[in-house]
Amino acid sequence: MSVAETDANADAQRPSDMPVALAETPLRRFLSDYFASWIATLALALLLLIACLALLAPLLAPQNPYNLAEVDILDSRLPPGSMGMAGYRYWLGTDGAGRDLVSAILYGLRISLMVGAVSCLIATVIGATVGLTAAYAGGRTESLLMRLVDLQLSLPAILIALMLIAVLGKGVDKVIIALVTVQWAYYARTVRGTALAELNKEYVEAARCLGFSHPRIMFKQILPNCLPPLIVVATIQAAHAIALEATLSFLGVGLPRTEPSLGLLISNGFEYMLSGKYWISFIPGVVLLITVMAINLVGDQLRDVLNPRLKR
Amino acid sequence: MTVGTAPASPLRPTLEVVDLKTYFHTRAGVVKAVDGVSFALAPGEVLGLVGESGCGKSMTGFSIIGLIDPPGRVVSGAVLFGSSNLVGMPEEELRALRGNRISMIFQDPMMTLNPVLRVDTQMIEAVQAHRDCSRSAALGLARDALAQMGISAPEQRLRCYPHELSGGMRQRVAIAIAFINKPDLVIADEPTTALDVTIQAQILHEAQELCRRNGTAMIWITHDLAVVSSLADRVAVMYAGMIVEQGRASEVIRAPLHPYTKGLLGSVPSANRPGARLAQIPGMMPSSLDPAPGCRFLGRCSRAAAECSTMPALTTPIPGREVRCWRPLTAGQQS
Amino acid sequence: MTAYLLRRLMQTILVIVLMSVIVFFGVHVIGDPVWLLVNPQMDQRDIDAAVRALGLDRPIWEQYLHFVSGALRGDLGRSFIFGEPALGVILQRMPATLELAVAALVMAVVVGIPLGLYAGLKPDHPLSKAIMAGSIVGFSLPTFWVGLMLIMVFAVMLGWLPSTGRGPTATFLGVTSSMFTIEGLRHLLLPALNLALLKISLVIRLTRAGARESMQQDYIKFARAKGLTHSRIVRVHLLKNILIPVVTVLGLEFGNLIAFSVVTETIFAWPGMGKLLIGAIQTLDRPVIVAHLIVIVLLFVVINLVVDILYTVLDPRVRVVGQAR
Numbered sequence: 001m002s003v004a005e006t007d008a009n010a011d012a013q014r015p016s017d018m019p020v021a022l023a024e025t026p027l028r029r030f031l032s033d034y035f036a037s038w039i040a041t042l043a044l045a046l047l048l049l050i051a052c053l054a055l056l057a058p059l060l061a062p063q064n065p066y067n068l069a070e071v072d073i074l075d076s077r078l079p080p081g082s083m084g085m086a087g088y089r090y091w092l093g094t095d096g097a098g099r100d101l102v103s104a105i106l107y108g109l110r111i112s113l114m115v116g117a118v119s120c121l122i123a124t125v126i127g128a129t130v131g132l133t134a135a136y137a138g139g140r141t142e143s144l145l146m147r148l149v150d151l152q153l154s155l156p157a158i159l160i161a162l163m164l165i166a167v168l169g170k171g172v173d174k175v176i177i178a179l180v181t182v183q184w185a186y187y188a189r190t191v192r193g194t195a196l197a198e199l200n201k202e203y204v205e206a207a208r209c210l211g212f213s214h215p216r217i218m219f220k221q222i223l224p225n226c227l228p229p230l231i232v233v234a235t236i237q238a239a240h241a242i243a244l245e246a247t248l249s250f251l252g253v254g255l256p257r258t259e260p261s262l263g264l265l266i267s268n269g270f271e272y273m274l275s276g277k278y279w280i281s282f283i284p285g286v287v288l289l290i291t292v293m294a295i296n297l298v299g300d301q302l303r304d305v306l307n308p309r310l311k312r
Numbered sequence: 313m314t315v316g317t318a319p320a321s322p323l324r325p326t327l328e329v330v331d332l333k334t335y336f337h338t339r340a341g342v343v344k345a346v347d348g349v350s351f352a353l354a355p356g357e358v359l360g361l362v363g364e365s366g367c368g369k370s371m372t373g374f375s376i377i378g379l380i381d382p383p384g385r386v387v388s389g390a391v392l393f394g395s396s397n398l399v400g401m402p403e404e405e406l407r408a409l410r411g412n413r414i415s416m417i418f419q420d421p422m423m424t425l426n427p428v429l430r431v432d433t434q435m436i437e438a439v440q441a442h443r444d445c446s447r448s449a450a451l452g453l454a455r456d457a458l459a460q461m462g463i464s465a466p467e468q469r470l471r472c473y474p475h476e477l478s479g480g481m482r483q484r485v486a487i488a489i490a491f492i493n494k495p496d497l498v499i500a501d502e503p504t505t506a507l508d509v510t511i512q513a514q515i516l517h518e519a520q521e522l523c524r525r526n527g528t529a530m531i532w533i534t535h536d537l538a539v540v541s542s543l544a545d546r547v548a549v550m551y552a553g554m555i556v557e558q559g560r561a562s563e564v565i566r567a568p569l570h571p572y573t574k575g576l577l578g579s580v581p582s583a584n585r586p587g588a589r590l591a592q593i594p595g596m597m598p599s600s601l602d603p604a605p606g607c608r609f610l611g612r613c614s615r616a617a618a619e620c621s622t623m624p625a626l627t628t629p630i631p632g633r634e635v636r637c638w639r640p641l642t643a644g645q646q647s
Numbered sequence: 648m649t650a651y652l653l654r655r656l657m658q659t660i661l662v663i664v665l666m667s668v669i670v671f672f673g674v675h676v677i678g679d680p681v682w683l684l685v686n687p688q689m690d691q692r693d694i695d696a697a698v699r700a701l702g703l704d705r706p707i708w709e710q711y712l713h714f715v716s717g718a719l720r721g722d723l724g725r726s727f728i729f730g731e732p733a734l735g736v737i738l739q740r741m742p743a744t745l746e747l748a749v750a751a752l753v754m755a756v757v758v759g760i761p762l763g764l765y766a767g768l769k770p771d772h773p774l775s776k777a778i779m780a781g782s783i784v785g786f787s788l789p790t791f792w793v794g795l796m797l798i799m800v801f802a803v804m805l806g807w808l809p810s811t812g813r814g815p816t817a818t819f820l821g822v823t824s825s826m827f828t829i830e831g832l833r834h835l836l837l838p839a840l841n842l843a844l845l846k847i848s849l850v851i852r853l854t855r856a857g858a859r860e861s862m863q864q865d866y867i868k869f870a871r872a873k874g875l876t877h878s879r880i881v882r883v884h885l886l887k888n889i890l891i892p893v894v895t896v897l898g899l900e901f902g903n904l905i906a907f908s909v910v911t912e913t914i915f916a917w918p919g920m921g922k923l924l925i926g927a928i929q930t931l932d933r934p935v936i937v938a939h940l941i942v943i944v945l946l947f948v949v950i951n952l953v954v955d956i957l958y959t960v961l962d963p964r965v966r967v968v969g970q971a972r
Contacts, residue, residue, distance in 0.1 A: 156906035285792035411874030
């Protein structure tokens with residue numbers, strides 16, 4: 001049934017003298033609750049814009065900053081708004097090697113977001129599976145798994161990431177592995193908590209009586225109900241992952257120079273700061289800040305809206 | 313306008329509540345929690361404020377002591393205590409009265425005492441907030457107060473944390489705190505509801521004793537008529553934010569004038585014959601949100617008539633008795 | 648209470664042992680441990696000799712025991728770069744890191760708790776909204792970028808504070824720290840602020856949440872009914888309840904502070920453990936990396952234990968439970 005038909009049905013069944021309201025599906029209520037805050041709406045719009053920019057970077061960027069043929073070393077360290085040798089205006093200036101900052105930032109965003117998103121996704125899958133298994137299996141399995149999770153969570157993310165990279169070496173895949181390792185435990189803990197609550201509900205018992213297999217119950221019945229808190233944690237963790245990757249790249253132990261992220265750009269600009277050429281570090285930093293803040297704001301609003309305990 | 317029933321003695325009443333209205337302005341509308349309540353209390357008198365959950369009796373208590381928080385507000389009426397009107401009084405003056413001349417006892421003993429502070433700390437601060445008193449002197453007062461409540465080994469109890477005491481003990485501590493500065497008025501908001509029946513009886517007795525000894529007036533808020541019958545001098549029955557009947561406790565219980573009071577009395581299980589169906593008042597109390605005009609009991613009253621669609625005025629069919637009903641029960645209908 | 652402490656101690660030791668096993672066997676699984684203890688720059692004969700000397704041709708469990716006995720004696724290998732015992736190199740730099748972390752923690756508490764309290768008690772005031780907005784920004788700011796900006800503004804543009812290095816130290820009550828000299832404080836201010844920023848946001852949010860939740864509790868209403876002054880209610884009743892979760896989190900965050908000092912130390916050229924670690928990773932000075940890991944884990948475990956004890960001291964309800972067991 002389409003939404004319109006559902007509405008019509010609902011109206012037909014209601015006594016005619018009662019006020020008529022739009023049938024409130026959970027999705028509709030969620031959307032109206034979410035967009036009640038203009039800040040969160042703005043943040044979401046910003047986020048979508050950033051994602052689009054990042055995806056379309058090769059098309060949008062005026063120059064490919066990593067194609068040496070396009071970069072002119074004589075144009076290096078120009079402040080924002082200056083005119084270049086080729087008659088092209090550098091809106092955000094250039095960095096130490098003469099790369100156009102607008103292009104470099106777009107490409108950098110792309111990589112940062114990709115690494116962040118991929119690691120977040122993998123971590124979600126691993127973490128959710130572990131959490132579900134722990135809650136469902138119970139007993140010793142659960143104890144063991146949750147001990148592991150607790151151990152993981154008691155150590156700071158940056159330390160784990162540094163140690164892993166120290167042992168594994170550098171590279172995009174190693175960074176993603178490090179980011180995944182740092183994140184999965186949060187998902188595991190969240191999903192386990194929600195799953196435990198869900199396990200007590202009757203639909204699980206019903207499914208068991210119907211003889212459904214364990215994986216089926218776990219993934220098709222329980223998991224969908226665990227999604228709301230999972231989504232909230234995922235947004236917050238995504239922000240952390242992006243910030244962590246930037247930090248690692250800044251320290252020189254993150255993504256290699258062939259895949260330059262925003263962190264690397266900022267690090268490159270460090271040496272020019274003391275001579276007053278601040279924009280090389282400042283502007284990529286602002287872009288990073290806005291991205292992370294937008295994700296955090298969206299996550300905050302999601303958390304408030306999806307929280308059943310908050311009276312609205 | 314008659315402001316509640318005046319007691320026989322010519323003493324000035326300790327408390328006079330005049331047409332008190334407390335509204336909550338919420339996004340859904342205006343909730344008229346207390347909608348025109350009036351009564352008076354003589355010194356040392358115990359008033360039982362009776363009603364179902366949600367009728368506004370607790371809110372009345374909070375309104376008197378000035379603890380209504382936004383979005384609620386006392387919108388009109390007066391609360392005359394001594395010579396001052398508590399409504400609109402500056403917060404600092406109210407604070408000086410609270411815990412000192414007017415105290416309150418709350419319902420849930422678990423959470424009214426701060427779990428991370430010791431009992432003696434919480435009792436001493438009640439004393440020191442209102443007078444210059446050394447810690448040891450205050451401690452002595454606390455010890456005496458606990459002893460008066462019938463608590464054995466009060467020194468040990470004082471050094472305890474709230475979670476180390478039983479529910480009944482905690483409530484005794486709360487009552488001791490309420491009486492420690494010998495107030496003129498104590499508002500007790502369902503203090504025994506959360507306790508065992510046996511403890512209930514003990515605490516009722518102890519509270520009664522304290523009132524008698526100190527000449528303290530008390531408003532005992534409850535939904536339990538049995539409590540009222542043994543404890544209170546007068547009773548006021550509340551329904552949907554208004555007082556529907558008021559009078560001497562024994563008289564109201566013996567011969568109720570309002571159909572709701574009769575319904576309440578009839579629904580007490582002990583009034584029932586074994587094996588017979590428990591009597592109920594059909595329906596539910598209407599929401600106080602944007603209430604309809606007319607008698608609030610309309611819809612549940614078996615005696616409703618056309619005139620009931622306008623709000624009944626408060627009348628005094630018998631001296632000392634008030635009722636808000638167009639068609640109060642007559643002698644033959646009351647049992 | 649002592650039974651509880653003993654149990655926690657046992658758990659702590661267990662965790663340390665577990666970590667040592669994980670570190671040791673993890674390193675073996677992932678890489679060739681030879682390169683962890685032997686400098687790959689040496690020529691083959693020296694390498695073989697070193698391998699024999701270090702017992703790296705022995706079966707793995709024997710190597711583990713050797714490792715543990717060495718560790719217990721404080722010998723965790725020699726740094727390739729410095730040529731000194733790795734543990735010594737790290738311990739030399741630990742005071743600087745601890746100093747930074749403590750300064751940041753103090754800042755976080757002194758700034759964060761009052762701000763959070765205000766935001767919690769007067770949520771509708773524009774200042775509260777500004778504080779909360781500020782805390783979200785503070786939360787999202789990448790620490791390293793903030794460090795750069797701080798240097799840019801305060802050191803380059805305004806020239807008020809030095810941009811790198813640690814100031815001179817002085818000794819007070821047996822503790823040597825740069826906090827006790829004016830010049831030392833000037834050097835400490837920016838890095839500590841940088842490190843503290845994230846924590847300030849956290850403390851503000853925690854305190855605010857705690858204040859809002861606690862204000863709704865019955866015991867606050869009862870305290871008001873007793874006629875206590877507002878200041879007493881906040882100071883005594885509210886604060887003690889809020890402090891419990893705040894202290895717990897802060898205690899655990901102290902470990903995080905130490906870990907995150909890696910970034911701040913790099914930017915401000917602060918001679919601490921963190922900077923050492925980054926250098927070690929970049930130069931592949933593996934003994935230092937391993938030693939660093941072990942020291943940090945030990946530090947963490949000790950911090951956790953202290954926080955647990957602190958928690959039982961602050962919350963009387965937990966004490967009884969501990970005793971009853």
